[in-house]
Amino acid sequence: MNAPSPPRIFSSRRRLNARRRMAKMRSSGTAVSTLAREIAGDALDRLGFLNRNFAKVLVIGDTTGAFADGLDASAVVTRADPSDLFGLAIDEECPLPGGPYDLIASLGLLDSVNDLPGALMLMRRALAPDGLMIASFSGAGSLPVLRAAMLAADGERPAPRIHPQVDVRAAGQLMTRIGFASPVVDGWGFDVGFENLDQLVGDLRAQAIGNVLADPGPPLGKAALMRARKTFADEAGSDGLVRERFEVLTLSGWSPALRT
Template sequence: MQEPNVSSAPPTIFSTTRRIAARRRIHYLQQRPNPARFVVEDMVGDILERLAFVRHDPKRALVVGDWTGELARTLRQQGTEVCQVDAADGFDEEQPFALGGFDFIASVSSLDTVNDLPGALIHIRKALAPGGMAIASFVGAGSLPALRRIMLAADDDRPSARLHPQVDVRAGAQLLQRAGWADPVADSRTLTVSYRSLDQMAADLRAQGLGNVLASLAPALGKAGLERARLAFAAEAGESGRVVETFEIVTLSGRHPSKSLG
């Protein structure tokens, strides 16, 4: 079977330098009292449930991006040999993986900030053993609607790109097929979190590596912009005093079909 035709020059939407810095910052911020980690914890729990449901018992696994370490620990307790990698340590999902032959690969909260998502999915598929399974979870389209409205209000009549473009389920399913995955499945689920302050919302995003890593830097808000943001947050909160924010988690799964694709 021929390899899928993927452009060799994807647009540069995200900054590799800022992406690595954000991933490294997670480890520092997670040392603070009660750091937010609900997005990754939800993803890890879901991945383990999916593995149990399909009765996939990997002997050798690659875990990408799970900075909590929980997925690797659980797999090791089940007798799986696990390799862990992260962008913070220089792992580049847009380049061919140095190792292969994995029965299972998990990408956790990582693929949403790569420039070449089709290419990254091909690299995952190639690193799988024939018949091996992969699951990728990331924050997708529909996420952070309240923050988007707040930032639009903060920028007033000069809106800037401050939040990432995001992949929806339909596009995810098409990308899996384009990357040559067998038995492709794309689905999504919603997490909701309420906040009493804009500062807490921003802190939660930074602590989980979900902040802005766009290649094009937006201008600083400044005092006036920040005040508009706080007023917009208060308007969103209304009488309850809380803003309910949404995280849409997109999950892509599939298998390496045969040796002919390797």
Template sequence: MSQPRVPQIFAGKRRDARAARAKALATREGAANWLYEELQRDVLERLDFMRFEPARALVTGHAAEGLAAQLQARVADVATPTSPDEEQPIVGAPYDLIVSHARLDTVNDLPGALLHLRNALAPGGLAIAQFPGAGSLSALRQVMLAADGERPAARLHPQIDDRAAAALMQRAGFAKQVVDTHRMTVRYRSFDRLITDLREQALTSVLVSPAPYVGKAGLARAKAALEAMKDQEGKVAETFQILTLTGWR
């Protein structure tokens, strides 16, 4: 009996191109990196709290080098693959620690990716995966609906909530799995700054079917919608609901 085909929601080539563009943009002065700074801080705090001292670690995702550099003070061997494919067995296993930053929300076979992640851990190894989950980018979603008018297009990724993530962790065979969320709120004065932040941090769309071009009229509607949402200080609050999956082998 043939295995059911995994729906192709995300395009691997678009994801690689997004990562390459974000890496190039990160060299500019003042480039946004606040999301990954928060993810890195959170991972280090978790390791300190658990008093976990891995010998070999793997870190994937945009700006992985930043966390890898901080881990090198406590881990003898830290790997940062340039183009990881989470839907294939992980090269170089086993690892005592695997950290995935903002990657697993854009894989087509998430159950399979989590299974590969668990299989790449050494006995007693720890996996931490973080990405924006359900409830993220609510302001942008409203703005783009206004931009598209009567013909809304799929421009934002489908998002995973904590209950679904917990079920998937259990299905993959992780021990002592924990899924938790915390909210980041970032305030913007302009639509352009919001989009720039997303581009600089590899958070733009990688859907397999690109949405139609917005056009000048759609862009004007988007900016007008964001303008209408501003508070008394002239800013719009955007939400990033960070989902953190933690599990042991």
């Protein structure tokens, strides 16, 4: 009997278009990359605590190139992305080509796949024995000010506008169920100041972390948009900036080593 298909929460087409739009903005020098830089830097710091070099590496979604560039010079690195604009075109919900790998890093992507357990399982299967998987993506608690602004905009009939988010506990249970050895899951975050709602939305789109839901909800009307802008602006500090929170989940685990 075939296993049921996962629910279609996200649109693969909208997700791909968002990343291609981001690539185009990067090429023209008009895109920000705050989240991608933070995630890549944190992942490199984590590897720095391991007394180990990885010979064959797959890096998925490293749009800044910082993570791949920070690896040991002897590593053979394959860069990949859902689009073909940041490396080899790859679908995280299909078997990963070119393995087995000693290290697989997925940066900033798994919050918008329809089958998160399946994507993690495919990465585990693509690892060599005693290989490491590390994945970082937006987690529960991200964008609380934007969430409140959207709820205020929609009133009594809220529409789907913010992605569902995974928390530390659920991610930890998932890693154990999939069979990673020595799994570690933790959350961390940072704040960014924005002058207004439009600046935040523009930055999210420029980083391909805007709404890619299969059902994105209807466009905001003029009155609803004004309510959203006011709710957002009401959170401004004494410097006139609204601090928005970005929470990140980082999952790491090892492929079980072969027994001798």
